[in-house]
Amino acid sequence: MKKLAIFDFDGTLFNSIDDVVICFNRALTDYSLPTLTRDEYIPCLGGNIDEIVSLVLGENSTPENIESVKETYLDYYHSSKKENTLPFPDSKKTLEKLQDKGILLAINSNRLDYSLEYFIGKFFSDIDFVDIEGHSYPHPSKPDPYGVNKIIEKAGVGLDDAVYIGDSSTDIKTAQNSGIDCLMVKWGYGNQDDYENEYPVSILSDFSEILEYFK
Structure with missing residues (x-):
């Protein structure tokens, strides 16, 4: 696992x-x-x-x-109040269940650091992320593996122990460039080409399927 x-x-x-x-x-x-x-x-x-x-x-x-x-x-x-920016249904519950299983959790995004910190603090303050890597200049952004490499180093795990979970071609390329597995989700902003990409080990339609992967 x-x-x-x-x-x-x-x-x-x-x-x-x-x-x-x-x-x-x-x-x-x-x-x-x-x-x-x-x-x-x-x-x-x-x-x-x-x-x-x-x-x-x-x-x-x-x-x-x-x-x-x-x-x-x-x-x-x-x-702005950013009233329309909300966690997807079951996202927090899924993170909590993964955390209870002892799975280390992290975020890697091209969103600026302060923006990530705002939303995580507002909605996921009780989730113990091992690391949260946004984009900050002059460091490279996704799909460069810079952020993933920092997360893996901080988590102290091997490449085979990590999986990247995302919704777009950028996430697939990030996982590929990092040398780790990828799970692709269909509730985000991806397209059919992303879902037909051969690199992801699985294409998920519901958050519950993430938990199945970690059984």
Whole structure:
């Protein structure tokens, strides 16, 4: 049985896209740039904030626009109530059951560190994560294995003892680059190509299936 479960955040533990859409569209409107629909945002997600902004901007992606929209978006996001960003149903219960089994828990995300700390403190304060790795410059972001390597080192386990649980192609590549197994979930922001990827050891439709993997 695996000893360490490393979770992605957005689309895996938390349903977070609606607040992202609201704040991004406010920022884009400020600069008279085209806004996007929820469905149009989904393929833009997964990378670090600069990569996401570049994809959101599309043909308007220039270094100047990326920096301006990014800073405005982050200001809006930081000051917003983020009322729509909530854990997926059964996510906390699943983490609690894994914790009771003695499974080490961690998070690896391209979300900025302070944002992760805010949501984990608000919703998962009683979960004892061995490590939480967001993206902080100048360190590389996912799918680089930097964050996973730090988690594994801190947990003191081998690569064969760890599994990465995520919802997108970025998570699959992160697991692959780290040399650990991957579980792919279908309740997040992935697509059919992700679910048909040969690397994940299993494609999950419900949180309860994560617990089955750790039996």
